Amino acid sequence: MYNCYWKRSIDSTKAEVSIKPDKQVFKGESVTLRCDIQAGGETEWTYSWYKDDRLSSNRRTQEFTISSVTESNGGKYTCRGERKHDFQSSEISDAVTLTVSDVAQAVLSVYPQSWLTEGDSGTLSCEVTGSSTGWTFSWYRAALYRQGLQQIKDVHGNVLYHVELLSDSRREAGGSYTLSPAALNHTGVYVCRAERGEPAYQTQYSTAQTLWITGSSPPASLIISPSRTQHFSAGSLSLSCEGQSDSTGWRVRRYTHSGEVSDCSSVTGSTCSIISLNTSLTGVYWCQSESGGGSDPLNITVHNGDVILDSPVHPVTEGDSLTLRCLFRSTKPSNLTTDFYKDGSLLQTQTTGEMIIRNVSKSDEGLYHCKHPERGETPQSWLSVRASRSGSTGVTVEVVVGVSVGLSLILGLIVMLGLICFCKKNKGQPSDAIYAEVTTTYNSVTSI
Secondary structure (H helix, E strand, O other): OOHHHHOOEEEEEEEEEEEEOOOEEEOOOOEEEEEEEOOOOOOOEEEEEEEOOEEEOOOOOOEEEEOOOOHHHOEEEEEEEEEOOOOOEEEOOOOEEEEEEOOOEEEEEEEOOOEEEOOOOEEEEEEEOOEOOOOEEEEEEEOOOOOOOEEEEOOOOOEEEEEEEOOOOOOEOOOEEEEOOOOHHHOEEEEEEEEEOOOOEEOEOOOOEEEEEEOOOOOOEEEEEOOOOEEEOOOOEEEEEEOOOOOOOOEEEEEEOOOOEEEOOOEEOOEEEEOOOOHHHOEEEEEEOOOOOEOOOEEEEEEOOOEEEEOOOOOEEOOOOEEEEEEEOOOOOOOOOEEEEEOOEEEEEEOOOEEEEOOOOHHHOEEEEEEEOOOEEOOOEEEEEEOOOOHHHOOOOEEEEEEEOOHHHHHHHHHOHHHHHHHOOOOOOOOOHHHHHHHHHHHOOOOO
C-alpha cells in the first residue's frame, strides 16, 4: 500500500521501537518514541512511523516527542528505516504498545504498622499504581498553615490542608523513607508523591497515612468505666484523665464518625460522663492538656445489637492470661455456646461464652469478634501485640486490646489535634483544613 513496503529489505537489519519514560504513561506526561536500526552501522537512515499499522506521514525522524499525551495517542507503534544512499529498507519493527491512563496516583503504606513504640523502626513506602519505571519520590507531613507551604486540594479546588516537604526527604527512586529510630516527634500525618520525566510530571498526592509513636510513659492515662472497648447503646460511660504529671487543663477529647473533633460532653474537671450512649458516639477518645500533652488514644464502639465483645481497653502484659467474653444486652441466654473468631476465621467454640488466651504473644495479634447463634454477633476489635525495647530496664511487651477496624486511619485524626487548635487561631486562613483531612483520612479506610 505504501512505497516503503515494496522496497527490498536488508538482510539481518531490523528496526526496534523504544518508549521513554515507559510504555505505561499518564495523561499529560511527555513521551519520547525512538526507532533504532539493529546492526545498522554508521549508515544514514530516514524513518517511517506507523500507529496501529497506519503510516504517520508527518513522522520522519528517528525519534519524536509527544509533549502532553492523551488517550488518543495510545496504540501500537512500529517503525522501519530506509538507507539514504540506496533506498533499501530495514525490516519493520515489532509493535510496541503505548498505554495512556487517566491519572497517576501515588499510594503510601506504613510498615510494619502505623502504631510504633519510641525506638522502633518504621518505613513509609510510596508507589505509583500500575507503574514502576522511572519514578522518584518525596515525602511530606501535614503542618500548621504558613506561607510557602504546599496545598492539598479536593476535586473542587478547595484547600483541605497544607503539607511541608520533610527536611531530610530526598527524591529517591527506591520509594521508601525510613525512620530509625522512631521518635515521639515523628508522630504525624504523612503523604507522598512521585515524579518523572523532563519536564517533571507529578502524580497526585497519596491518601494520608498516620504514623503514631507512643512513649513508654505517656503523661496521662484515660480511664474508662466500664473498662471495655465495646458498649451497648443506651448504656452509660465515664471517662477520666488520671496520673497527669501536669494537672492543669486536662480534658477528654474525642473524634467521632461524623468527622468532628470535640470535647467530651458533660465534663466535670478532667472527667466526662455520658448518661445515654448512642452509636454516633463511636470513635476515638483521649486526654489532652492545655500544654499539648496527651494520653494514648482509646477506641470506643457503641453497638445497637444484643451482644458485644468484652475485651480490656488498657494494655495487658505479655505472658498474662487474657479472657474475652460475649456480653448480652438483657438476660443471659440459657445456651451460652459462643463462636470466637480471629481475622474472620473460627478460632474456638466455647460453651461458657468466654475464651481464654494464655500467655499472650505476638501470634495472638488480630481482629476478634464473637457470635451467638440466637443473639447475633459483635463488632470486631483489634488485639495488637507491640514489642518494646526491653534491654536492662525490664520494659515489658504490651498488648493493646480493643482497637477496632480502621483505627490506624482514625489515629490520623487525633494526630491533627494540635494543628486544629492552632489553625483555628489563624484568622483569614482555612480553619477547617485539618477537619477536612480528618474526614478524608477516615473515609479512606479501604486505602486524597
